[in-house]
Amino acid sequence: MFDPQHAFVDPLLAWYERNGRHDLPWREPERTPFELLLAEILLQRTTASAVSGAYRPFAARYPAPETVAVATTDEIRTYVAPLGLVKRAAYVRRCAQQILARHSGDVPREYSELMELHGVGEYTARSVLIHVRGLGIAAVDTNVRRLLSRFFDVNPDRSRIAVIADALAPSTGSDDFQHAMLDFAAEVCTAGSPGCPSCPLREPCASSEG
Template sequence: MLNPQRSFVRPLLAWHEANGRHQLPWRDPDRSAFEILVAEILLQRTTAASVAGAYLPVIARYPSPEAVVAAHPEAIERRIAPLGLAKRAEFICRSAERLLARHSGDVPHRYEDLLGLHGVGAYTARSVLIHAFDEDIAAVDTNVRRLISRFFDVPPDSRALARLADALAPSQRGSEFQHAMLDFAADVCTASTPKCETCRLMEHCQSSGHAD
């Protein structure tokens, strides 16, 4: 097969530049690491469109671990109630407490430290490293899993898929690449009835019937 940078990464980034969801509030480059962490927790199993409606009021009220700890947990739960999975309010509270107790109130840069936060698993930890700390790695969620599994014809749950995703992340553009995969999978390479007819990656997609 052709060089994945040429057949996959570059076309994907080009698509994203024109069609990406650049206006999503947690993608604002001025967001703090804590604000990004909160966004990633709220985005777990929850559509971006849904989170977009609740995010700004939440971080306006709770922009820091100090603000979260000072708040009533029920108040946070009320604000995120429309998103479902209400336990995430408690996750945010416990994570804020741990940031203050063990990390001077800062979001840690170490993967293992991030995993120590309640409600933060492999995906969320990687997302924080990518979007807050500019690491050129990938975070495999349901979208990325589906996209890479289809394009490269690799088993969805394989360990190889995660390593392949990391290897694809372009230097200095990890965050942009991650967003590109998420947006493309949400808009074109969808779970049901993907838009293969107009897909800009079709030429080399291993599931398209057009691939080499």
């Protein structure tokens, strides 16, 4: 009988332990909920490698909602400009103002409240809950959708993949599982030239040719 835990989750986590991008600055365990939220906003429509260089000075300059709220949009824009999509400067500032006004400076811990913040969508809200509360859920982006649709040979419909991802997510260590899916999709199960011949998930993968 096909066991998703044995066929997908366990080998994926083993691969991540050996090969994952553990040096990404927003994955450092001491990061605050606000710093994690900042990272997710910066990562929207931008690669992790691009954000990596800009994140440390950005988080150092704006470690809390109070420091963002008193800054001008133009000042914030100087930090995010290298990433493109400079409108994120306004997103970050308005988001910080909302956190101060509605949540006394604390990043909300409920999905509905996160979704009310400016610049926060479903993926960002779920990712924050995974990292801040340790919820056993998953966040689905283009890369996760590609990985799961290939492995399970299912239609890459976002809602269907989200159900599969949540079912796979462990009750503890969901952050590692999320990172593992993202890193594996970026390094092995890529969009253009997937590394199928050397893929550790090749044998049980429904899309493998042998």
